[in-house]
Amino acid sequence: MAQINPSILSADFARLAQEAEAVRGSDWLHVDVMDNHFVPNLTLGIPVVESLSRATDIPLDCHLMIEDPDRWAPQYVEAGAGSVTFHVEAAAAPVRLAREIRAKGARASMALKPGTPIEPYEDLLPELDMLLIMTVEPGFGGQAFLDIMLPKIRRTRELIAKHDLELWLQVDGGVSASTIERCAEAGADVFVAGSAVYGAEDPAQAVAGLRSLAESASADAWWACAH
Numbered sequence: 001m002a003q004i005n006p007s008i009l010s011a012d013f014a015r016l017a018q019e020a021e022a023v024r025g026s027d028w029l030h031v032d033v034m035d036n037h038f039v040p041n042l043t044l045g046i047p048v049v050e051s052l053s054r055a056t057d058i059p060l061d062c063h064l065m066i067e068d069p070d071r072w073a074p075q076y077v078e079a080g081a082g083s084v085t086f087h088v089e090a091a092a093a094p095v096r097l098a099r100e101i102r103a104k105g106a107r108a109s110m111a112l113k114p115g116t117p118i119e120p121y122e123d124l125l126p127e128l129d130m131l132l133i134m135t136v137e138p139g140f141g142g143q144a145f146l147d148i149m150l151p152k153i154r155r156t157r158e159l160i161a162k163h164d165l166e167l168w169l170q171v172d173g174g175v176s177a178s179t180i181e182r183c184a185e186a187g188a189d190v191f192v193a194g195s196a197v198y199g200a201e202d203p204a205q206a207v208a209g210l211r212s213l214a215e216s217a218s219a220d221a222w223w224a225c226a227h
């Protein structure tokens with residue numbers, strides 16, 4: 001079952017509660033936290049996540065593009081996030097951090113920038129509930145999808161199958177009606193979409209359209225059949 005997570009980075013930050021309501025029926029709401037150090041952009045932090053988690057029933061999928069996630073990520077669980085993603089490039093102790101996020105009651109997820117390979121992290125996968133493969137350089141919405149990431153998605157799906165893991169594989173960046181099928185065929189099952197959802201006239205309909213494209217593309221894929 002394909003999951004579509006609208007990214008509020010492309011929403012109106014002054015109307016976040018209504019923007020969450022506009023994508024009712026989504027699996028998760030993707031919240032991009034940027035600190036202007038790990039990435040050259042600044043968005044929102046713990047107080048906004050706390051308020052948003054009270055304002056919507058949709059669980060929050062917090063993508064932390066910040067330095068020192070070892071210190072901050074657990075606080076996002078306390079703020080109400082149902083899933084917390086840290087970047088492996090920024091984490092000092094990724095296994096310890098994943099365990100701490102899980103122990104606090106959220107799903108633990110790790111992200112890889114486009115230039116970061118998956119292979120060195122094969123042994124770490126059982127510690128995670130989700131792996132995020134960035135399909136743009138993190139920092140901004142509305143960028144073009146990097147199709148050179150497709151082999152990495154495929155390779156990661158093979159590793160998930162090899163170890164027989166219940167690990168969600170998320171893609172983030174440039175996901176739209178023209179790219180989502182390739183991601184699904186390659187092995188992704190969780191799709192973040194910012195501009196493709198909030199740039200649409202009817203965001204809820206855009207979510208439904210993306211979900212149906214992803215589901216039909218993955219229906220015959222080897223990895224979905226084997227699962």
Ligand SMILES: O=C(CO)[C@@H](O)[C@H](O)COP(=O)(O)O
Pocket residue numbers: 007009010030032063136137138139140141142143172173174175192193194195196
């Ligand atoms: O993490 C990020 C950007 O760094 C994303 O979550 C973007 O918000 C995705 O936006 P689109 O590429 O879908 O417009």
Ligand SMILES: [Fe+2]
Pocket residue numbers: 007030031032063172192
């Ligand atoms: Fe993101």
